[in-house]
Amino acid sequence: MARLNLLEETRFEKLPVSVFENPQTASINVAQRIANLIKKKQAINATAVLGLATGATPIGVYAELIRMHKEDGLSFKNVVTFNLDEYYPMQPNAVQSYVRFMNEHLFDHIDIDKNNVHVPDGTIKLEEIPAFCLAYEKKISDFGGLDIQILGIGRTGHIGFNEPGSAPNSGTRLVTLDDLTRRDAARDFGGKSFVPTKAITMGIGTIFKAREIILMAWNRKKASIIKKAVEGEISGEVPATYLQLSENVEFILDAPAASDLTRFNTPWLVKDCIWTDKLIRKAVIWLATALKKPILKLTEDDYNNNGMAQLAIEKGPVYNINIHIFNKLQHTITGWPGGKPNADDSQRPERAEPAKKRIVIFSPHPDDDVISMGGTFIRLVDQKHDVHVAYQTSGNTAVWDDDALRFVEFNVDFTAQMGFDNTHLRDMYDNMRLFMEQKKPNQVDTPEIQAVKGLIRKGEAIAGARYCGLEDDHIHFQALPFYESGKNQKNPVTDLDIELTMELLKKVKPEQVFAAGDFEDPHGTHLVCFNIILAALKRLRQTESWAKDCWLWMYRGAWHEFETYEIEMAVPISPKELERKKYAIFKHQSQKDRAVFPGDDAREFWQRAEDRNRDTAKAYDDLGLAEYEAMEAFVRYKFED
Structure with missing residues (x-):
């Protein structure tokens, strides 16, 4: 009966899917399967042939394989590997190279013979690529074919770099990358314009020949494409749907990546x-x-x-x-996000008392506060609550070089006009210009440039917070250490990040905390910042009585809103307040017109925020509730203690 129930529950799914609670347990499962294959082959003195993938998804698998090698004695001397793809052109020592990625995340830490490692060559001449691709296919065949092929999935539905339009019988070849794929890679390259337009990839036909295919996907960001790949019709528009034709495939997902599948999203069906x-x-x-x-x-x-x-x-x-x-x-629905004084609060989202609350609005980047909850921010200040804003990071990686130069040029000219000695400033400016002229894509800025970019964003944040009604002593800049690497790849979070957050919270002793609750990208700054706040509050709740009475409200960013059924507090925004929110966003001039990392959406941040807030209000209106101009939405985090 249980098997029948499972079949009914998964009847929309056209291939096997296993769902794990988190990427860590899923990665350990996949790594164990690879290890078992290697050991099985070792027992009969045979070669294990692995098809490997790059990107964030398989990193946990590689980390577990390294652990098995170092702690459990797993040997890779009988292993031959073939990687799915490589950008073209691409030097093997470049930061974005998949050769470098595989060395850093796996090969340099195990006992594999480097002669048994194969990655498409991004350095060969264009006219040599067809012959190289044929030879790559032949090498795989000469080793008896792939025993296991590990895959990720792109938001276009690509596997490897087989973009929409790829044929199901395609072999290893040079391909043109989809625009969405290049946008997704933009942060790694320091901007989309630096992302190669081509790549060499194994074909779908090559992948299909593997004796076992495992496609892995983590986080909510992949949920919509996973649903198409698993439940949709087979189509060249979503190349991953071709895997429905294989008898040797399994999708390994974490719960967020699986969340759009029918059995999880609409289980009553x-x-x-x-x-x-x-x-x-x-x-x-x-x-x-x-x-x-x-x-x-x-x-x-x-x-x-x-x-x-x-x-x-x-x-x-x-x-x-x-x-x-x-x-x-x-x-x-409430017009009193800090609680309505002298009112029955049994059916309201926030407590009536204390009537005037101490509040901290945490903003991961210097503009998230006004973009995500600017209307509520202004409302809380207008209703005379003791509001503080804390900018958790400097946001200095998201400023254009020419903006940084422009601000330094102003200072050079201003000091000259005032008659000050600006020799050092001029020298610094000349060095900045020289560095920028020779700067490579994604190269880390000099400390001086990082400082200038951070100060630009700090000044904008102060202007935005002042516009919302805050005094300067209520505006805090944390510059949490994890972020200040100068690189897009940030440092690991340490106790210092948590302790700095605890220090601020102990100073204010808030009854309310607002934090960014965007969890779609597990490597994003929002999630990292939220986890720091959460860790700080959990520690404080053990020793500080006020912390146990502090409510944590989550807001969403400029791209996605909470689902209507999730919303626990919806704050209506009048046309006038929506206009005020827009002007607060305008204070962030470096992020206007053309942001460094704009994501998929061509609209400016103020447009995204305005449309999102209006869409939330419309969703309530369509359900038969009152019609408002706009709404900001919040979900309360529930502490288990």
């Missing part, structure tokens, strides 16, 4: 559910949205005809369900 209040809210909002009907107009037929008959039977009548969810949503 595939199985009987245990109807928690949160799941009921999600299902009812899903039904209303799918049918384009207000919640209070949903009928029993609507429930029965759309996979929600079980809910109607167990929790009905349906109108009572509708009323319950409508009221729940209505109670999330």
